[in-house]
Amino acid sequence: MNALLQQFLQESREALESIGSTLLAMEREPGDHSRLGELFRLVHTLKGNSGLFDFPALTAVLHAAEDVMDAVRNDALGFSQPLADQLLDAADYVSAFLDAVESQGTPGADFQVPPRKLVEGLRSWLATPALEGANSGVALVSTQNSRLPVDLPSAVRDLLIDAINAERTAFLLDYQPAADCFFQGTDPLHQVRQLPDVLWRRIRPLEAWLPAAEIDAYACNLRFEILLLASEESLAEHFRYVADQATWWPITLASLQSVDESVDTASGSDLAGFEPLALDILSTQYQALSACSQEPWPSGQHVAIVTTLERVLASQDDVTAMAAFQDCREQSNRQNDAKPLLSWLSGAMEKAIADDTPSTGPVTTPVQGELGGRPIACQALALGVAPDQADTITPRRADETASQAPAKVLKVEQEKIDRLMNLIGEIVVAKNGLPYLAERAEEQYGQRELAREIKAQYAVVNRIAEDLQDAIMQVRMMPVSFILQRFPRLVRDITRKLDKKVNLILEGEDTEADKAMIEALADPLVHIVRNSLDHGLEAPAERLAAGKPETGTLRIRASQNADHVVISIEDDGRGIDPQKIKVKVAAKGLVEPAALEAMSDQELVNLVFLPGFSTAEQVSDLSGRGVGMDVVRSGIEKVGGHLRLASQVGQGTQLSLSLPLSMAVTQVMVIESGGQRFGIPMDQVMETVRLPDNAIHTIKHQPTAQLRGRTIPLKGLNQLLAVPLEQVRNEDDEYALMVLRSRSELVGLLIDDFYGSIDIILKPMVGILGELSGYSGTAVMGDGSILMILNPTELFA
Amino acid sequence: MSLIFKGNVAHLVDQVTVEDAETLLEWLTQQPVGKVNLKKLEHLHAANLQVLMATCPKVTAWPANPDTRAWLDAALQQS
Known part of the structure; x- marks a missing residue:
């Protein structure tokens, strides 16, 4: 390119x-x-x-x-x-x-x-x-045949017929140059003279000529009608700059004949006067019906066809056709056979095709197929233009003065930035080798002076590497508006579809986060907003009945909190009813009834994240396509974020997503267990304590400990990883306990020993190893060894 | 010169440009019996064409170029 x-x-x-x-x-x-x-x-x-x-x-x-x-x-x-x-x-x-x-x-x-x-x-x-x-568009097409000049010389007609038989496409072109076209440097005559294979032409004034004295030579008053053999593409190309002034219609043999015979199209067939689109649908249904006529009546397909036919007929306001159709349907029902319906349809279609303009029906020439396609397009447009609807939505940006893009911008492909970041990541890892080198110089070779110099040099390299890392992070930072800006349109379209009124408020769009993070956020966010609009916010009538303003509010707010971006989505809809959830979950058997009874309201609300859960009574085409909130949560967690849901019945729902600013550098705590070192993401570590053996109590086969007035379940890392070793205790007979936060619960992890925390570049594992959900990835340590990074949330699950 | 007046006959020669349309119109309005000779005409700007269509002067000679002829026929030789 x-x-x-x-x-x-x-x-x-x-x-x-x-x-x-x-x-x-x-x-x-x-x-x-x-x-x-x-x-x-x-x-x-x-x-x-x-x-x-x-x-x-x-x-x-x-x-x-x-x-x-x-x-x-x-x-x-x-x-x-x-x-x-x-x-x-x-x-x-x-x-x-x-x-x-x-x-x-x-x-x-x-x-x-x-x-x-x-x-x-x-x-x-x-x-x-x-x-x-769309009205004029439809009219244009429906009158296309009457536009064919009746007084076409017979020689031209013969040429035309020959050409069509030779599978060339013929068009009638009507070019009406704009009155001021001469001033725009257009020479319409030159324009049309460039057309290929012109069979016939006529140039007429658009309006009758004024007396010679009053004529303005430079106000174009011409109309060109041209019959030519060309492809539609070439016509479009030829008139691309004056597309509004030129129209063309494909010509078929049948349309030629219809002009000849001057058939009155409104004769008394069953389906005469139907719109081409309707006829087209009917003919499709006819083909479908004949294809399945051998099946026992009424099969699902039959029912679908009958329903379609009924709707089409109803849309055409033709009482006689409707009555005939209903008769045949009754007969079909009585005889348990599709034949009565089929024969009526074929008869009616034949008449309609014979009588009506040949714009539909069995395709006889390639051109005709094209002709048949066009009315549908125009009709679809007519349907697509909805009647004027009231302002169902008024999205409003709280921050109207969003910062404009800076004047000087260098556009760089993302791949290059990614490469740069990888290289910087390697520098960070490589520089971590220097302290080891210094240590060796001192201990192994007794070079204390050299060791000090290496350390000094390391400090310099370290500072530069950190700056580099910081700089590349800045480059990758993008404002959250990148994904938020799609929401006004999305909300508008959905609310109109659902007939709801929603005021969308976006806040903090200039909050920045790593591009990869922002992109990871996009899909879950769309899903959440759809859920909110579909299930959360009520229809205007329901809102009024509940004493709320007719227009609902959906607020999406982004803010930065330490090294996290927090995005909260709040609506003032009907909220999530914990009792309903309870019933639903019990009915689906997703959770033990006893456990369900013991749950608090908040815990019940959190059950929407269970795989296989769907709260909506009815699956709509907006949300609830089997992609549940569990997918949203795992999507967020995959990039190291977490998700909190709160809801008050009748008042609304708040969902907050918290994501690390950047995925590139992760701070982990290095621990040891079973003779191996592991890393645990620092943002999950709540505290590290030494726990005396006698502080562990077993409740229902679950070892627990009391810590600051809370009962915390304990798990041994060796046990979780199936290492057949006891956790090592120190000389005071104390376990090393790490309290971790996992999905807003605290869990104690028993390990052998703690080490310090380090910054690492987390590389996800690939291939078969990538399926080990207990690990979030690996990192290369300064001495070249590999550190496995645990994913405690998955381990505990 | 693509527009040459000889007595009461205007000769349209070669390429007649948009600028000539004004002159042609003026001449034809002042010469009610003015005629046009199109023999050597290759192309005329549409502005000239509509002047001819509006004033309907007698054509003493049609273009020798068959394509030009066809287009002028389509404009001038009907009803």
Whole structure:
């Protein structure tokens, strides 16, 4: 991939992000003209940049979006939610386009032709700002056949038929240059003369000519109609800069005939007058039904087909067709056979295909298939534009003055930074070898002076290495906003889908953490937010009934706490009912009933993290796809973070994620057990104590100890690791006890001896060893030996 | 010079550019019986084309270039 394209991709993605957030901001404050200007500028730049490459489809979409934004900026068009939807759709398209280009180097087959429905959807705002977006797009397609010139010379017709029979694609092109196109350096005549294989052409004035004295030679008043053989891609390419002024329709043999015969399409077939989309669905269902007609009636497939048919017919407001359909369904039900339904459907379809425009039905030519596809796209758009909805959501950023990106930025691939970090990690490990060397110089060779010099040199190297490490950490630091910025859009989309009203508040977006950490956080966070929206926050009516404001609040707050980033997600929804959890867990048999009874409310709430648990009564398509909170928790714990959940019934739920600032350097405490050294992550170590043998009491086969008024269960590390050795006691007959925090519980770990704490670069184990969950990884010590780092949480589980 | 006036006949020669459209329009408005000779015309800017379409002068000779001819036919020789 060339450097220019790479830069284009990078810049476009940044622009897209800004566009997304600006659009959402505009939805909140539609009158904000500074944002409008900004948005227009972004889209304009993006379009301009896209022109550098051979991306006609991308340019067409951006051009349409730019025109719409221009109209909004000039107050010719009001900004509304459906418009924002469409613009966001366009942004999604651009994003998908960029993805394709990035992965394959070229846009790929799907992105050669401008997405008509998108472009027309956008353009329709310009044409009829008062009307619902997609109407004109649909009208355009449904009248396509009437646009074929009836007075086509027969020679041209013959040529056309020959060409179509030879599997060439023919198009009727209607090009209406903008009135001011001459001033933009366009010569429409030149433009059309460059078209290949023109079979027929007609140039007419757009409006009747004025008397000669009043004519403005430089106001273009021309309309070009052209029949030509070309591919749709080449047309899109040819008119990419004036995509709004040129439209084209594929021509099929059937459409030619229909013009000839001037068939009245509204004759009395059962399905006449149906939308092409409906006919298309019906024909699909017909094929499906004939495929499964041998199965015993009613199979699941039959039921699905019947339901689909019924819905399609219902949507078409055709009483006679509906009645006929219901009759046949009854017959089928009585005879336990699909045949009555099948024969009705085939009869009705045949008539409809014979009578109606040939835009659907069995595919006879390749072109026709293409023609059949188009109405669906447009129709989908019509369905996609939802009726105007009230402001269901008003995301608000608490920190509006989020820091702008610095002016001078050097973009570096992440791989290079990772490599640099690995190298620095090696320096850190290598420099740890120097003290050992000094020791040897002194003890083995009696070189005290040399040992001191080595130590002095070590101090210098150590300082530089630490600075280096610090610097590389800074480079890898990213603001949390990197993942938070996707939430306004996510929350908006989900709440609209669920018909809820939610006010999203983001706080502390400029809190920084290691990039890998931020990325590890993304998926769990999305899951949590979805859960919150789906299960936590109630529908407006339910909220009002509970005496709460109609609009729920979802607050995502990021802050830094010592060497941890804490992200808390709070909602004021219905909370988690411990009793419900209890019933659910008991019903699923996930926990012993006796243990369940003994649990506090907080412990009950924490049961949502049990694998195989799902609180929702109903599995919705948003959350609850089998990915439970247990996955969220293990995802967070995998990167060394932990998760706390609190909830008050009827008041809300608070979830806080705590993650280390950086994964790179871990502080561990070195311990010994069974003659081996191990490392234990320092952030889990609560205290280290010497415990007399007689302080250990066994309760229900579980050795425990009283420590500062708390009863702590004890576990021997040798036993956990299946080492057949007793834990070693010191000369005073005391055990070495390490109190660890594991999932907010305290557990005592009996070991042989403590050593100091050291900084290590934790390398996760790979391959078969990677499946040993009791270890979180290994580290190389200064003397070259390997230290195994334990994962106490998994060990205790 | 791509636009040459000889008596009441305007000769459109070779490439007639967008700047010529004004001149052509002015001439045709002042010469109600003005005619155009397109014999040696290769291409004319669409602005000129619409001037011709609007004023409908008599064409004394059609372009020798078949492609140019086809496009001018499509614009001028109908209804």
